[in-house]
Amino acid sequence: MVSARRMFIALLLSLVALGASAQERFITVASTTSTEQSGLFGYLLPIFEKKTGIEVRVVALGTGQALDLARRGDADVVFVHAKAAEEKFLAEGEGVKRYPVMYNDFVLIGPKSDPAKVAGGDNVTWALTKIQAAQAPFVSRGDRSGTHMAELDLWKASGIDLDKAKGAWYRDVGQGMGPALNTASSMNAYILSDRGTWLAFKNRGDLEIAVQGDKRLFNQYGVMLVNPDKHPSVKKDLGQTFIDWLVSPEGQQAIAGYKIGGEQLFYPNADQAGA
Amino acid sequence: MRAPSSLLPLVLDGVVFEAGSRRIVDGISLMLERGPRTIVLGPNGAGKSVLLRLCHGLLRPTAGRIEWNAPELPGAPRRQAMVFQRPVLLRRSARRNVTYALNLAGVRGEECEECATEALRKVGLDALGERYARTLSGGEQQRLALARVWALRPEILFLDEPTASLDPGAAHEVENVIAAMHAAGTKIVMVTHNLGQAHRLGDEVLFLHQGRLVERTPAGQFFKRPASNEAAKFLEGELPW
Amino acid sequence: MNDIVDAAARAVGLVTALDPTLVQIVGLSLRVSIAAVILGCSIGLPFGSAIAVNEFRGKHALVVVLNGLMGLPSVVVGLVVYLLLSRAGPLGSWGILFTPTAMVIAQTILIAPTLAALSQQLVADAWGEYREQLRSLGETKLGAAATLLWDLRFSLVTIVLAGFGRAASEVGAVMIVGGNIDGVTRVMTTAIALETSKGDLPLALALGFILLSVVLALNAGAFVAKESARRRYG
Numbered sequence: 001m002v003s004a005r006r007m008f009i010a011l012l013l014s015l016v017a018l019g020a021s022a023q024e025r026f027i028t029v030a031s032t033t034s035t036e037q038s039g040l041f042g043y044l045l046p047i048f049e050k051k052t053g054i055e056v057r058v059v060a061l062g063t064g065q066a067l068d069l070a071r072r073g074d075a076d077v078v079f080v081h082a083k084a085a086e087e088k089f090l091a092e093g094e095g096v097k098r099y100p101v102m103y104n105d106f107v108l109i110g111p112k113s114d115p116a117k118v119a120g121g122d123n124v125t126w127a128l129t130k131i132q133a134a135q136a137p138f139v140s141r142g143d144r145s146g147t148h149m150a151e152l153d154l155w156k157a158s159g160i161d162l163d164k165a166k167g168a169w170y171r172d173v174g175q176g177m178g179p180a181l182n183t184a185s186s187m188n189a190y191i192l193s194d195r196g197t198w199l200a201f202k203n204r205g206d207l208e209i210a211v212q213g214d215k216r217l218f219n220q221y222g223v224m225l226v227n228p229d230k231h232p233s234v235k236k237d238l239g240q241t242f243i244d245w246l247v248s249p250e251g252q253q254a255i256a257g258y259k260i261g262g263e264q265l266f267y268p269n270a271d272q273a274g275a
Numbered sequence: 276m277r278a279p280s281s282l283l284p285l286v287l288d289g290v291v292f293e294a295g296s297r298r299i300v301d302g303i304s305l306m307l308e309r310g311p312r313t314i315v316l317g318p319n320g321a322g323k324s325v326l327l328r329l330c331h332g333l334l335r336p337t338a339g340r341i342e343w344n345a346p347e348l349p350g351a352p353r354r355q356a357m358v359f360q361r362p363v364l365l366r367r368s369a370r371r372n373v374t375y376a377l378n379l380a381g382v383r384g385e386e387c388e389e390c391a392t393e394a395l396r397k398v399g400l401d402a403l404g405e406r407y408a409r410t411l412s413g414g415e416q417q418r419l420a421l422a423r424v425w426a427l428r429p430e431i432l433f434l435d436e437p438t439a440s441l442d443p444g445a446a447h448e449v450e451n452v453i454a455a456m457h458a459a460g461t462k463i464v465m466v467t468h469n470l471g472q473a474h475r476l477g478d479e480v481l482f483l484h485q486g487r488l489v490e491r492t493p494a495g496q497f498f499k500r501p502a503s504n505e506a507a508k509f510l511e512g513e514l515p516w
Numbered sequence: 517m518n519d520i521v522d523a524a525a526r527a528v529g530l531v532t533a534l535d536p537t538l539v540q541i542v543g544l545s546l547r548v549s550i551a552a553v554i555l556g557c558s559i560g561l562p563f564g565s566a567i568a569v570n571e572f573r574g575k576h577a578l579v580v581v582l583n584g585l586m587g588l589p590s591v592v593v594g595l596v597v598y599l600l601l602s603r604a605g606p607l608g609s610w611g612i613l614f615t616p617t618a619m620v621i622a623q624t625i626l627i628a629p630t631l632a633a634l635s636q637q638l639v640a641d642a643w644g645e646y647r648e649q650l651r652s653l654g655e656t657k658l659g660a661a662a663t664l665l666w667d668l669r670f671s672l673v674t675i676v677l678a679g680f681g682r683a684a685s686e687v688g689a690v691m692i693v694g695g696n697i698d699g700v701t702r703v704m705t706t707a708i709a710l711e712t713s714k715g716d717l718p719l720a721l722a723l724g725f726i727l728l729s730v731v732l733a734l735n736a737g738a739f740v741a742k743e744s745a746r747r748r749y750g
Binding site for chain 3: 331333363379407424
């Protein structure tokens with residue numbers, strides 16, 4: 001039937017057109033939604049691509065998911081912010097070496113009405129204790145992300161056993177930073193967020209920064225090449241080029257150059273030992 | 276090249292057809308031979324349409340034997356055909372409906388187009404060949420259905436009340452085509468409720484009643500003096516079923 | 517209400533400015549979904565028609581399953597296809613995860629059951645009318661399935677549009693197998709999801725309006741084509 005033949009040709013052409021658009025010189029980087037949503041990649045990657053001609057394709061997920069993606073060999077490089085999880089990744093033999101890249105900080109966001117009376121402070125564990133005592137609404141990302149893990153560590157550091165203390169006030173949404181902020185905004189709840197996502201977030205409602213500046217809100221980013229011995233498909237040369245650039249003076253300067261509303265989001269610290 | 280043996284005569288032996296608990300055909304035995312135009316008459320529910328479908332192979336008998344002289348081979352072009360009360364035409368031009376049937380019989384290309392043209396001419400539709408079949412009038416559609424089967428030169432043609440839905444003028448045109456097909460050598464077996472038509476077109480009559488073959492008589496005689504009581508009552512309109 | 521008006525205005529602005537990112541995203545969305553529809557039709561329509569004209573044991577069960585698969589959640593399809601195409605999965609060596617090809621495959625799997633189930637119903641309804649005549653002419657079951665698909669082509673247009681609508685509007689499958697990579701696998705629906713999660717609701721809504729308009733335009737075009745053809749063919 002003529003029409004069947006024509007359909008088939010159209011199909012082949014369209015698929016070829018889709019396939020042809022894929023160039024070979026690219027790497028897949030598994031990173032986090034908060035990093036992507038801060039807009040950093042949109043700013044940083046074109047600089048790298050222009051210099052090296054290597055296209056960087058970022059798949060943005062939660063930290064836990066990103067590392068799992070790499071464990072399946074579906075990424076060449078991981079770029080996340082959960083040191084403990086990253087070191088576990090290395091210990092499993094999934095990664096080659098961890099390079100510190102940059103840090104930003106977390107901020108404790110809360111409603112202007114401030115039911116737990118914590119606004120303006122710089123002691124996050126004190127604030128969390130007050131929030132729990134007041135049973136003020138608190139939104140948790142609950143998605144094994146770097147932010148989520150940092151939040152859990154802070155509850156522990158505040159001496160609070162979440163399993164016992166959890167109640168209707170603690171809302172575990174299982175979502176990325178943006179959606180969780182949306183939820184917190186509509187519930188007028190407290191929430192821990194990375195500064196980058198908060199600065200780029202447009203649906204603030206009645207929320208504002210309640211607590212910031214505490215050293216324990218420090219959020220370190222690290223980058224690793226996925227182990228090509230374990231996953232032969234990993235593009236190790238291209239991937240290493242990206243990593244080398246990130247920690248190079250040029251890359252570090254580019255990172256520092258990213259600003260929202262005149263404010264710098266990320267602080268490069270590749271040279272900081274033990275970061 | 277030797278022509279294949281003729282399909283006819285067709286032999287039915289003790290044919291029974293049941294649907295659920297009802298016996299629609301109740302032990303019919305007969306032989307259909309080349310030549311005479313056979314009309315099947317009978318009141319509603321007598322089993323006429325079912326008998327036709329059994330002969331044509333659209334239905335399988337519950338019991339009994341239906342045997343052609345030289346049966347059609349599966350996959351070979353059909354040598355028998357059927358026309359229904361409402362013609363089922365495809366959503367294409369009149370001509371393409373005919374070439375569709377020809378393609379099924381393995382006729383393609385130039386030969387196919389010529390056969391189609393010829394068939395349309397024989398039924399008087401040559402001017403309407405490019406019209407879309409479903410926009411033709413009832414009579415034209417039925418003639419197209421006849422052109423479609425005529426192009427294949429069937430040995431036997433079954434017709435199930437072919438003019439029941441048509442006005443007298445269209446019915447007359449259809450009858451002319453049927454007569455022409457018979458003159459060209461196709462055996463005609465037709466079910467009709469139209470006694471005048473039966474008289475005009477028939478050579479012999481098979482009279483069915485309650486699934487049985489009650490009478491088989493030459494047409495002229497059947498209408499003057501039928502052999503059975505049931506037939507007599509039927510002709511007087513006193514035997515609804 | 518104000519948000520919605522803002523978003524509509526923003527949508528018009530984006531379209532008239534022919535924002536290059538927007539054009540690229542709309543183009544990719546259309547290419548992926550249309551490819552999925554073509555592939556899905558070439559699998560689903562013949563399959564549905566073949567089921568309709570045949571009788572076999574288990575036919576009813578098969579039809580029920582097919583109808584049920586119309587409700588396949590897109591995120592489940594995405595997950596399954598991801599597991600298949602992942603480097604750790606059986607088809608990992610194909611290396612097509614996070615490419616538009618993977619998205620086409622996922623959407624095809626998503627809509628093929630719908631195309632099959634609806635065409636099965638359409639052909640089955642018509643089969644009663646055509647069955648005796650086609651058999652009488654010596655048509656095979658396979659031939660009948662094909663003939664009916666062509667004869668019912670006007671009604672099939674609506675079914676194809678239903679498939680396209682499902683493909684163009686889904687986000688679960690393409691998000692997982694495509695990765696929503698900027699400039700590579702970002703389509704309208706994943707872009708809307710991203711802007712929503714960034715809190716930029718007016719932009720997300722604007723993109724939503726644009727997506728709706730594109731799909732509506734396609735539907736209108738198909739309708740006009742179908743009606744003009746139908747009037748000619750009768």
